[in-house]
Amino acid sequence: xxLEQLIRKNIADLKPYSSxxxxxxxxxxxxxxxxxxxxxxxxxxxxxxxQKELKQGISQIKGVKPDSIFxxxxxxxxxxxxxxxxxxxxxHNIVMMTPTYGxxxxxxxxxxxxxxxxxxxxxxxxxxxxxxxAVNNNSRLMFLCSPNNPTGNLLDRSELLxxxxxxxxxxxxxxxxxxFAPGSSLLPLLQTYPNMVILQTFSxxxxxxxxxxxxxxxxxxxxxxxxxxxxxxxxxMLTQEVALSRLQQIEEVExxxxxxxxxxxxxxxxxxxxxxxxxxxxxxxxxLLVKIMNARQVYMELLQKGIVVRDRSTVVLxxxxxxxxxxTPAENNLLLEALYDMKNKFAIQN
Ligand SMILES: *Cc1c(COP(=O)(O)O)cnc(C)c1O
Numbered sequence: 001x002x003l004e005q006l007i008r009k010n011i012a013d014l015k016p017y018s019s020x021x022x023x024x025x026x027x028x029x030x031x032x033x034x035x036x037x038x039x040x041x042x043x044x045x046x047x048x049x050x051q052k053e054l055k056q057g058i059s060q061i062k063g064v065k066p067d068s069i070f071x072x073x074x075x076x077x078x079x080x081x082x083x084x085x086x087x088x089x090x091x092h093n094i095v096m097m098t099p100t101y102g103x104x105x106x107x108x109x110x111x112x113x114x115x116x117x118x119x120x121x122x123x124x125x126x127x128x129x130x131x132x133x134a135v136n137n138n139s140r141l142m143f144l145c146s147p148n149n150p151t152g153n154l155l156d157r158s159e160l161l162x163x164x165x166x167x168x169x170x171x172x173x174x175x176x177x178x179x180f181a182p183g184s185s186l187l188p189l190l191q192t193y194p195n196m197v198i199l200q201t202f203s204x205x206x207x208x209x210x211x212x213x214x215x216x217x218x219x220x221x222x223x224x225x226x227x228x229x230x231x232x233x234x235x236x237m238l239t240q241e242v243a244l245s246r247l248q249q250i251e252e253v254e255x256x257x258x259x260x261x262x263x264x265x266x267x268x269x270x271x272x273x274x275x276x277x278x279x280x281x282x283x284x285x286x287x288l289l290v291k292i293m294n295a296r297q298v299y300m301e302l303l304q305k306g307i308v309v310r311d312r313s314t315v316v317l318x319x320x321x322x323x324x325x326x327x328t329p330a331e332n333n334l335l336l337e338a339l340y341d342m343k344n345k346f347a348i349q350n
């Protein structure tokens with residue numbers, strides 16, 4: 001199906017809000033157009049609604065033209081907007097895998113859009129055939145998370161390509177963790193698949209979760225629709241400024257990523273030596289899914305020692321599993337020591 005036919009009619013027909021700064025873009029000396037306060041510079045001015053400078057910087061790093069980039073208040077924003085663009089509430093549905101990131105289901109629920117969940121295989125892999133057989137005439141979107149949260153693994157590229165070739169809706173690939181799996185992004189295929197949207201974020205490898213900055217990459221037409229329905233000033237001035245200066249220090253980000261991958265390997269092998277640990281699942285992200293005896297109890301005991309991990313033991317296919325983010329070497333050592341202590345205690349009790 002063509003993109004134009006997938007866009008909800010009310011969205012296609014919508015005339016967007018036109019802000020003062022949309023209508024005038026140039027260099028002026030006196031701004032009396034937006035009812036701003038002339039004092040308290042620079043925060044008195046509204047931020048750039050289309051974040052041109054920041055997009056220019058991202059464009060250079062990602063090798064994607066600015067008109068194929070949407071920036072949002074975290075990835076949460078494009079997730080919600082994509083649902084609103086393509087899914088008629090109470091009619092259309094979204095096909096997604098399970099287990100995966102929880103926000104897709106929440107955003108669908110808020111929009112009264114049905115979701116169809118297709119379980120991953122026992123080794124957390126995607127089956128394109130199973131996804132496709134769950135599709136019906138009202139399926140408009142797929143959310144595919146690679147590397148997947150909470151399982152940590154990249155999805156098979158060949159399966160993703162099957163879905164991109166055969167699903168007649170929009171395929172959203174959430175690459176929040178892709179910086180920890182160098183060379184695996186589908187971004188170079190953006191122009192090959194006009195029905196693909198790729199989500200990335202500044203919250204993980206870039207170390208800026210507190211600033212709320214997410215990216216969506218897609219065809220210029222699709223990106224224009226997202227821009228049309230977003231809040232006019234969705235990214236504040238500070239976020240734009242800090243992100244722009246961070247782009248100029250990309251080496252530091254690369255160093256963090258290298259260190260975190262090294263720590264991931266060290267943590268994985270140390271964890272797998274601990275009594276009670278059943279499986280440390282292979283990870284392409286900055287966290288490890290660990291299957292451990294009495295996961296809930298271990299989680300509670302860690303909490304008492306001031307160490308917070310994520311209990312995923314009630315998630316489909318993740319029984320007795322904890323999701324552990326890779327921290328600094330010192331933080332990882334504290335976690336390991338806490339687990340060693342605990343297992344000594346369990347061993348005595350048993
Ligand atoms: C952390 C995460 C994000 C990032 O969300 P932001 O809103 O950009 O902070 C997106 N997708 C997945 C799967 C994540 O785990």
